[in-house]
Amino acid sequence: MDFRVEQIDQVIQNAIGVMEDSKVQIYEICEAARRELVSLSQELDDVLAETNETIDKVDRLEREYRLARARLSEVSKDFVRYTEQDIKTAYEKATQIQTDLMVYREKENYLKERRGELQKRAKNVEVSIERAETLNIQMSVVLEYLSGDLNQVTRILESAKNQQMIGLKIILAQEEERKRMAREIHDGPAQSLANLVMRTEIAERMLDTNDLQLIRNELIDLKGQIRYGLEEIRKIIFNLRPMALDDLGLVPTLRKFVQDFEEKNMIRSAFETTGKERRLPTALEAGVFRLVQEAFNNALKHANPTFVSAELNFLQDSIHLLIEDNGAGFHVDVVQSKTRINSQFGLVGMTERVKLLQGKIDIDSAPGQGTKINIFVPLKTGPEKELIAHGDQSGSAS
Numbered sequence: 001m002d003f004r005v006e007q008i009d010q011v012i013q014n015a016i017g018v019m020e021d022s023k024v025q026i027y028e029i030c031e032a033a034r035r036e037l038v039s040l041s042q043e044l045d046d047v048l049a050e051t052n053e054t055i056d057k058v059d060r061l062e063r064e065y066r067l068a069r070a071r072l073s074e075v076s077k078d079f080v081r082y083t084e085q086d087i088k089t090a091y092e093k094a095t096q097i098q099t100d101l102m103v104y105r106e107k108e109n110y111l112k113e114r115r116g117e118l119q120k121r122a123k124n125v126e127v128s129i130e131r132a133e134t135l136n137i138q139m140s141v142v143l144e145y146l147s148g149d150l151n152q153v154t155r156i157l158e159s160a161k162n163q164q165m166i167g168l169k170i171i172l173a174q175e176e177e178r179k180r181m182a183r184e185i186h187d188g189p190a191q192s193l194a195n196l197v198m199r200t201e202i203a204e205r206m207l208d209t210n211d212l213q214l215i216r217n218e219l220i221d222l223k224g225q226i227r228y229g230l231e232e233i234r235k236i237i238f239n240l241r242p243m244a245l246d247d248l249g250l251v252p253t254l255r256k257f258v259q260d261f262e263e264k265n266m267i268r269s270a271f272e273t274t275g276k277e278r279r280l281p282t283a284l285e286a287g288v289f290r291l292v293q294e295a296f297n298n299a300l301k302h303a304n305p306t307f308v309s310a311e312l313n314f315l316q317d318s319i320h321l322l323i324e325d326n327g328a329g330f331h332v333d334v335v336q337s338k339t340r341i342n343s344q345f346g347l348v349g350m351t352e353r354v355k356l357l358q359g360k361i362d363i364d365s366a367p368g369q370g371t372k373i374n375i376f377v378p379l380k381t382g383p384e385k386e387l388i389a390h391g392d393q394s395g396s397a398s
Contacts, residue, residue: 016143023139030132037125044118051111058108061101068094185236192229196222250285251277251312254292258310261296268307269296275314284377287357288312288321294350295323295373303327303371321375329365 072090075082199222206215245253255271262269280288292310299308305327313320347363350373354361359377 019139019143023136023143026132026136026139030129030136033125033129033132037122037129040118040122040125044115044122047111047115047118051108051115054104054108054111058101058104061097061104065094065097065101068097189229189233189236192225192232196225196229199225245285245289246282249279250288253289254310254312257289257293258296261300261308265300267300267305270307270309271311272309273312273314277314280319280379284357284379287353288319288377291321291350291353291375292323294353298347299325299327299371303329305370318376318378321373321377323373323375324370326370329367329369329371331367332363332365 068090072087072094075086075090199218203215203218203222206218209215251273258269258271261267279285295310296308299305303325305325308325308327309323311322313322351361351363354375354377357377359375361376362374363371364374365371
């Protein structure tokens with residue numbers, strides 16, 4: 001047995017060495033891509049600025065060319081008032097402006113093409129960075145497990161494989177959730193703020209036009225965008241950790257979540273409670289909230305229901321959570337068999353979360369018959385419940 005452990009240790013150490021070297025290389029590739037993205041962004045800003053200047057120049061030359069042609073037509077028709085030199089001067093000026101206009105139009109087309117090329121390259125680099133970060137996270141998680149105590153590793157391999165998978169999934173889900181939040185902020189509030197800066201500049205320019213109604217319309221639209229951006233930030237904060245859960249408790253937070261779910265997705269929803277309502281341990285409230293959130297989001301994404309409901313029953317020494325929908329349904333055995341390490345936190349994740357709460361879950365579903373989920377959780381404290389608190393922020397990665 002000792003010889004076997006020594007061999008396993010040697011294999012693990014070799015794997016750790018290779019993965020650490022690979023991780024360094026991935027990090028260097030990622031950093032090089034970041035530097036390239038910074039360079040592309042700077043070049044793109046310069047091209048955008050030059051494009052705007054060129055567009056303004058083309059507009060100005062077009063106005064000057066129209067005036068020059070009108071002047072040439074005027075002097076060419078009136079030989080009494082204007083001399084041959086006047087006609088020649090007008091012609092040369094019109095020709096020169098026309099030449100400049102052609103040059104700047106070509107420059108405008110080139111800059112627009114260059115702008116599109118840079119935007120495409122920047123997008124590709126962003127995708128490469130995201131892939132490298134994902135791979136780096138996965139390797140870090142594996143290294144963390146491989147670098148642990150060898151005896152603990154062998155015990156996990158022999159007697160606790162499922163728990164290892166659960167822990168690994170929670171860590172991966174946490175990292176994936178952080179990336180998702182970063183993407184939401186980048187694609188939502190960050191883009192909205194950039195757009196607001198541009199719109200305020202437009203409004204500032206409008207001040208010179210003295211068109212009060214146009215300025216008022218622009219400000220009204222600007223105010224609407226600010227409200228939309230604020231709502232997006234509030235949604236991100238709520239998904240990360242509903243503040244009402246700490247302040248008001250589980251029942252009001254679930255009631256608000258179900259109401260918002262119905263308004264946002266136009267799906268009839270309901271929430272009811274039975275028994276004597278009371279505050280539960282923080283970790284348990286967070287775990288139950290995430291279970292409802294995951295079930296509703298899963299129904300929305302996969303079942304196409306017209307009605308979703310949740311019922312929370314407060315019993316003497318446990319709670320009973322019943323979640324139903326009238327959606328498409330599914331084969332339970334097929335879904336529960338998806339235990340790959342990279343599977344997302346759907347019904348499989350809900351089952352694992354209930355186990356961490358030392359509870360029981362029963363999923364009843366069939367194609368075309370909707371889904372019914374019964375969850376029973378005992379009202380007692382334990383280390384498993386505290387673990388769910390640490391994994392709380394991974395819950396919205398349904």
